[in-house]
Amino acid sequence: MNYVLNAKNVQKYYYNKKNVTKAVDDIDLNVRRGEYIGIMGPSGSGKTTLLNCISTIDTVTSGHIFIEDKDITKLKQNQLSDFRRNHLGFIFQDFNLLDTLTAYDNIALALAVIGRSPETIEQSVGRIAAELGIGEILTKFPYELSGGQKQRIACARAMVKEPSLILADEPTGALDSKSAKMLLQNLGDMNEKRNATILMVTHDAFTASHCKRILFMKDGKLFHELVRGADSRKDFFRKIIEVVSVLGGDNSHVI
Structure with missing residues (x-):
């Protein structure tokens, strides 16, 4: 099986003087x-x-996480930095753009730091900008x-940079x-056209309904899984809402 991500028996504890909190409790994930x-x-x-x-x-407290068959739990800090730069893509809720760079330069930087040539950078940025419909704003600054x-x-x-795995946090x-x-x-579109592998954390059922598979967590464990299959997005959304209601989460986000 061609797995991009394989997590085995992952546990994460947080310690303070009085308590031990188990945030992730023996999770397996492929x-x-x-x-x-979506998670x-x-x-x-x-x-x-x-x-x-x-x-x-x-870092994990115990267990192993393999990305492209590389056990990232065994990598040293400098190796992790290189791995993150070359193999992972990140989409954050607060954007994390550099204010002093134009939109073009913010995108190009991801390629420059992994040593791509100026010609390759120009072609790649132009191509992704066309796909996302942002060609007209590349010269603008974030503000x-x-x-x-x-x-x-x-x-x-x-x-x-066509990373192995794209991680999106809300x-x-x-x-x-x-x-x-x-x-x-x-x-x-990126998932369909570029075969991009995307793992997204979200609290929002509408957002989750665009995914192909949803993993539900409760008390640090995997609680349930939904696969969209042949369902329409609206039918998938209704199934998600049903599980969210059982979990006790916020089901106020509706179509």
Whole structure:
């Protein structure tokens, strides 16, 4: 089986003087190449902690995480930096764009740091900008862009180097409904057209309904799984709402 991500017996504990908190409790997770997966769960369920461990932002207490057959839990800090730069793409809720760089340069930087030539960078940025419909705003600085435009630039930056795995943390959380729908369309297109492998944490059922598979977490464990299959997005959305209601999460986000 062609797995991009294979997590085995992953546990994450947080310690303080009085308590030990088990944020991630013995999770196994496999993600095939080209999958578009959402992770949902109520606050404190461990979904963001799990994403942080997969993204190398945080370290596991025990267990192993393999990305492209590389055990990232065994890498040293400098090796992790190189691995993150070459193999992972990130889309954050707060965009994380560099204010002193134009939109073009924010995207191009992802390629420059891995040593791509200027000619390759120009071609790659032009291609991803055309696909995401952002060609007209490449010369603008972040402060000149709307939230939706910033998020599409962040999306382009994550995808331009064609990473093994794209990790998205609440990517629609800071967007209005129109911008959110546009971003979700872009992510869906990248998954379909580029076979991009996407793992997204979200609390929002509407956002999750654009995924192909949803993993639900509760108390640090995997609680349930839904596969969209042949369902329409609206039917998938209704199934997601049913599980969210059982979990006790927020089901106020409706179509």
